[in-house]
Amino acid sequence: MPLVILLCGICLAVAAQNRHLPKATFPNFTRSAGDEANLPGSYGLHLTPGLDRPKNAGAQRYDPGEPDLNMAVVRWESNKMPLLIWISPGLQLPDCPASQLKNTRVDQVTEMLQLKEPFADLKQAIGWTPETNDDVAAGIEQWRQFQGEGLFRFAFTDNPLDANICIFFVDAFREGSEAGGIMLGGNTAATVYPIAQARSIKIKQKPVIIELSTLVNSTPQKMTGAAAHEFGHALGIKAHSPYREDIMYVDRVVDQLSAADKATIRWLYHQTPKYVL
Ligand SMILES: [Zn+2]
Numbered sequence: 001m002p003l004v005i006l007l008c009g010i011c012l013a014v015a016a017q018n019r020h021l022p023k024a025t026f027p028n029f030t031r032s033a034g035d036e037a038n039l040p041g042s043y044g045l046h047l048t049p050g051l052d053r054p055k056n057a058g059a060q061r062y063d064p065g066e067p068d069l070n071m072a073v074v075r076w077e078s079n080k081m082p083l084l085i086w087i088s089p090g091l092q093l094p095d096c097p098a099s100q101l102k103n104t105r106v107d108q109v110t111e112m113l114q115l116k117e118p119f120a121d122l123k124q125a126i127g128w129t130p131e132t133n134d135d136v137a138a139g140i141e142q143w144r145q146f147q148g149e150g151l152f153r154f155a156f157t158d159n160p161l162d163a164n165i166c167i168f169f170v171d172a173f174r175e176g177s178e179a180g181g182i183m184l185g186g187n188t189a190a191t192v193y194p195i196a197q198a199r200s201i202k203i204k205q206k207p208v209i210i211e212l213s214t215l216v217n218s219t220p221q222k223m224t225g226a227a228a229h230e231f232g233h234a235l236g237i238k239a240h241s242p243y244r245e246d247i248m249y250v251d252r253v254v255d256q257l258s259a260a261d262k263a264t265i266r267w268l269y270h271q272t273p274k275y276v277l
Pocket residue numbers: 007008009010229233240249250
């Protein structure tokens with residue numbers, strides 16, 4: 001059986017009107033003279049809670065393995081190249097709570113693709129314009145540099161039936177908001193196959209589905225960064241980086257691949273994967 005796996009997308013802080021600050025709580029403690037050990041520690045102040053990479057760590061890779069599969073290595077095999085990417089004209093898939101995207105999106109789109117007019121019923125996401133797709137493509141193009149190194153190849157297609165990766169849009173993910181006003185900016189859902197199964201059975205593998213929020217990614221720069229992050233998941237970087245300076249950090253704050261992102265994708269495409277996309 002194929003396994004349906006999803007990696008959570010990027011989250012970005014949004015407008016202040018949506019923010020509800022958590023109620024502050026303070027531990028009760030009694031300070032006695034000379035008892036410094038009882039003082040609460042300070043954790044410093046960061047815009048996001050990610051780690052600072054140790055200064056001597058350089059461009060060390062992080063672990064891109066799939067957390068739901070014991071951090072197993074997942075990537076595309078060379079016989080799938082070039083990966084074909086279809087960026088929809090702003091289409092929004094049927095409403096679905098963010099927590100259920102993992103188990104529904106890939107099969108839902110696969111079924112739609114079997115219809116005579118696959119996406120005729122879909123509307124355009126509010127806030128999408130044709131230029132949005134240029135911003136998405138620019139984010140994906142950040143991964144082009146590895147083509148010259150022979151890691152993978154990709155191209156854009158006008159036909160979703162040919163696509164390995166399909167990209168849709170949503171104004172805002174339903175129930176995609178966490179306490180504190182953090183909203184989901186993107187999501188990637190994929191089915192992965194044990195490599196032996198993928199090699200032994202001629203199966204038509206299901207496409208990877210990326211969804212991007214037009215509301216959270218409301219500027220070209222944000223949309224480009226979001227697309228670069230989600231395409232990293234689509235390539236097989238399943239786990240998030242713990243470091244804020246990487247494009248694959250969960251609450252992405254940068255818009256460009258870091259040296260560690262590059263080291264990670266190079267490492268990934270030199271491994272024999274346990275599962276393939
Ligand atoms: Zn992510």
